[in-house]
Amino acid sequence: MKFPKIFTLKEIASIIKAEFIGDENFPIYGTNEIHRVKKGEIVFVDHPKYYEKALNSNATTILINKKVDCPEGKSLLISDDPFRDFNAINGYFRDFSLKNQMIATDLDIGDNTIIQPGVFIGNQVKIGKNCIIFPNVVIHDFTTIGDNVIIQSGSVIGGDAFYYKNRGYSFDRLKSVGNVIINDNVEIGSNCTIDRGVTDSTIIGEGSKLDNLIQIGHDTVIGKKCLIASQVGIAGCCIIEDEVTIWGQVGVASSITIRSKAVILAQSGVSKNLEGNKTYFGYPADEAKSKLKELATLKKIVK
Numbered sequence: 001m002k003f004p005k006i007f008t009l010k011e012i013a014s015i016i017k018a019e020f021i022g023d024e025n026f027p028i029y030g031t032n033e034i035h036r037v038k039k040g041e042i043v044f045v046d047h048p049k050y051y052e053k054a055l056n057s058n059a060t061t062i063l064i065n066k067k068v069d070c071p072e073g074k075s076l077l078i079s080d081d082p083f084r085d086f087n088a089i090n091g092y093f094r095d096f097s098l099k100n101q102m103i104a105t106d107l108d109i110g111d112n113t114i115i116q117p118g119v120f121i122g123n124q125v126k127i128g129k130n131c132i133i134f135p136n137v138v139i140h141d142f143t144t145i146g147d148n149v150i151i152q153s154g155s156v157i158g159g160d161a162f163y164y165k166n167r168g169y170s171f172d173r174l175k176s177v178g179n180v181i182i183n184d185n186v187e188i189g190s191n192c193t194i195d196r197g198v199t200d201s202t203i204i205g206e207g208s209k210l211d212n213l214i215q216i217g218h219d220t221v222i223g224k225k226c227l228i229a230s231q232v233g234i235a236g237c238c239i240i241e242d243e244v245t246i247w248g249q250v251g252v253a254s255s256i257t258i259r260s261k262a263v264i265l266a267q268s269g270v271s272k273n274l275e276g277n278k279t280y281f282g283y284p285a286d287e288a289k290s291k292l293k294e295l296a297t298l299k300k301i302v303k
Helices: 009-016 048-055 082-093 288-302
Strands: 002-008 019-021 027-031 041-045 061-064 075-078 156-159 164-166 171-173 179-182 193-195 201-204 279-281
Touching: 002 009, 009 019, 009 027, 009 075, 009 082, 027 082, 041 048, 041 082, 048 061, 061 082, 082 171, 156 179, 179 193, 193 201, 279 288
Parallel strands: 027 041, 041 061, 061 075, 156 193, 179 201
Antiparallel strands: 002 027, 019 075, 164 171
């Protein structure tokens, strides 16, 4: 999430009442998660296992729960609970806002776009030209939709991420302050749910087509000209490259990469990265030919 302007390290520290290490005028542009963080942004880390990864990431400010040596050219925010304070920073700049009308007044809608009755559209949404948004679609704040996009009834674009910290006695939600970007010529079926990024964007690439009843998790990036059939569930932080085909009831675990032109056959479970230009089947998903041979061998053994 980008801040509305550049803030200093001292100013951000004052929001969460944290100690800081570094120049008090060190510039901060926003917040982000470790897999998407860029120069000028804050990332949080609250487990020693991930200290080095965070400190050596693209982040230039690290919100951390231990005093450590500050890498050159970076700054630190010291907190007893980085998860809580990351939420506090994000909530300070982009908190929940009550809506009292179905369609916000600060929209940017292109020519010849049709918004049918019963659609809810949040604040600062951009929709391109020649789109059709069918009844009872929900489009949450900050969503960007390109040209020639079709979204069928009942779909929800930009809901909160499924991202929690287990406190032992409860689950704490990580606030979602990112958005969804739907590029040109995308079609989305009925009752699909595409979660916004936690701090960045969930992206649907140009020309991709989604069937009904599909779940796309936070910060996942779908490439160009992908085909995704009904009841597919894709977890957060995945990368699905161009021209991938995913058939019905496939499940994809978080942080998985599926390379270009891969085909995932129905009811497969993807638990590891998959190479492109191959067809996969089963759980855990493997090349279809070898998986089918395994099944044939098992059948012989049973006999």
